[in-house]
Amino acid sequence: MKYTKKDRQQLLLETLEKNPFITDEKLASTFNVSVQTIRLDRMELSIPELRERIKSVAAHNFVEEVKSLPLNEIIGEIIDIDLDKQAISILDITQDHVFARNGIARGHHLFAQANSLAVAVINDELALTRKSTITFVKPVKAGDRIIAKAVVLSRDTEKNSTLIEVTSKVENDTVFIGQFSMYRVTKS
Amino acid sequence: MKYTKKDRQQLLLETLEKNPFITDEKLASTFNVSVQTIRLDRMELSIPELRERIKSVAAHNFVEEVKSLPLNEIIGEIIDIDLDKQAISILDITQDHVFARNGIARGHHLFAQANSLAVAVINDELALTRKSTITFVKPVKAGDRIIAKAVVLSRDTEKNSTLIEVTSKVENDTVFIGQFSMYRVTKS
DNA sequence: CACCATTTTAGCACTTGGTACTAATATCAG
DNA sequence: CTGATATTAGTACCAAGTGCTAAAATGGTG
Numbered sequence: 001m002k003y004t005k006k007d008r009q010q011l012l013l014e015t016l017e018k019n020p021f022i023t024d025e026k027l028a029s030t031f032n033v034s035v036q037t038i039r040l041d042r043m044e045l046s047i048p049e050l051r052e053r054i055k056s057v058a059a060h061n062f063v064e065e066v067k068s069l070p071l072n073e074i075i076g077e078i079i080d081i082d083l084d085k086q087a088i089s090i091l092d093i094t095q096d097h098v099f100a101r102n103g104i105a106r107g108h109h110l111f112a113q114a115n116s117l118a119v120a121v122i123n124d125e126l127a128l129t130r131k132s133t134i135t136f137v138k139p140v141k142a143g144d145r146i147i148a149k150a151v152v153l154s155r156d157t158e159k160n161s162t163l164i165e166v167t168s169k170v171e172n173d174t175v176f177i178g179q180f181s182m183y184r185v186t187k188s
Numbered sequence: 189m190k191y192t193k194k195d196r197q198q199l200l201l202e203t204l205e206k207n208p209f210i211t212d213e214k215l216a217s218t219f220n221v222s223v224q225t226i227r228l229d230r231m232e233l234s235i236p237e238l239r240e241r242i243k244s245v246a247a248h249n250f251v252e253e254v255k256s257l258p259l260n261e262i263i264g265e266i267i268d269i270d271l272d273k274q275a276i277s278i279l280d281i282t283q284d285h286v287f288a289r290n291g292i293a294r295g296h297h298l299f300a301q302a303n304s305l306a307v308a309v310i311n312d313e314l315a316l317t318r319k320s321t322i323t324f325v326k327p328v329k330a331g332d333r334i335i336a337k338a339v340v341l342s343r344d345t346e347k348n349s350t351l352i353e354v355t356s357k358v359e360n361d362t363v364f365i366g367q368f369s370m371y372r373v374t375k376s
Numbered sequence: 377c378a379c380c381a382t383t384t385t386a387g388c389a390c391t392t393g394g395t396a397c398t399a400a401t402a403t404c405a406g
Numbered sequence: 407c408t409g410a411t412a413t414t415a416g417t418a419c420c421a422a423g424t425g426c427t428a429a430a431a432t433g434g435t436g
Contacts (some may be wrong), residue, residue, distance in 0.1 A: 054243055108296060108303045212393075
């Protein structure tokens with residue numbers, strides 16, 4: 001049974017969305033039309049040819065890969081830092097950060113931003129988290145911009161330990177509070 | 189100036205490693221040799237042609253993308269779960285998880301695994317982390333396999349609160365302990 | 377039913393970025 | 407100088423297209 005032009009084109013879009021690695025020939029046989037029809041459809045929908053589709057997937061993710069390495073080091077973007085005193089970072093919450101079920105950001109992203117910031121504010125070669133106490137004050141949703149502020153509370157030189165408090169806010173509402181006890185190997 | 193065969197092939201590998209999107213023709217002109225030489229080189233080094241290279245990047249990243257959505261939901265692989273009682277998950281630490289400087293895993297990955305597990309063990313629609321206390325007992329390195337075990341300690345039905353302790357080990361050495369106070373909307 | 381528009385199919389020349397293969401040159405080392 | 411290694415050239419062919427022309431099928435409307 002053949003679809004109408006409209007239905008077929010809709011299906012074509014969905015099919016290629018799911019799997020861009022299909023030749024016109026295979027598409028033609030799955031929709032029971034000629035290759036030329038598929039090509040007309042692609043033109044009307046301005047869908048590029050197989051090779052271009054593959055290339056764009058590859059290029060897109062190649063960029064992502066490059067981008068994810070620096071991101072791996074610090075979660076969130078640091079906008080202000082005064083070493084050993086305080087630091088501020090921003091993290092924009094997207095659909096990727098939230099639970100599908102309820103749209104609320106997963107806790108570990110807030111933790112990651114705060115922990116990254118706690119590490120960054122320490123002016124040292126080596127900084128590791130020793131202990132932390134975390135409170136998730138209020139749920140964060142996709143679209144929210146979290147501003148995290150880390151403040152160095154105290155420093156115990158003998159124990160190589162630094163106490164940092166990170167407070168994260170969304171539009172002046174506190175959403176997260178964390179105390180981090182950081183270990184450091186001080187050279188200074 | 190022309191390179192020796194060996195040098196050229198080495199450079200070829202590095203060049204394509206950095207950017208797989210180059211045709212033989214461009215390679216030939218950048219190395220000042222003929223296209224045929226490039227093709228011989230590719231054969232000797234068993235480097236596939238441009239389109240295959242692109243395809244493999246695309247395929248790889250397409251899979252990653254698909255994989256990262258479920259992964260986004262749970263960090264680590266759950267290998268055993270007894271709802272509202274206990275659960276176990278595994279996370280293999282790779283180079284991507286560690287600080288470049290010292291090779292030690294960033295704390296938020298351990299937190300993410302533990303927190304994911306705490307969420308998963310709760311047999312409910314909605315589970316959010318309210319508070320947590322975290323201790324990083326011992327540094328974890330690339331290549332380590334973290335086995336996290338979550339145990340439900342207590343449950344306060346009136347407060348919609350559940351207390352969970354997660355202990356993560358690498359080869360029987362405890363590396364991480366976390367207490368999570370979880371919020372839940374119980375229907376049962 | 378006839379007619380016209382839309383849709384679908386067919387066919388051919390041409391393009392890119394190759395493979396596979398053969399054959400002719402360079403280049404260099406002993 | 408000679409033989410081996412390296413490089414270049416050239417041809418036929420392939421996949422997955424584009425671009426174009428033209429024919430056939432289908433559909434709705436008066």
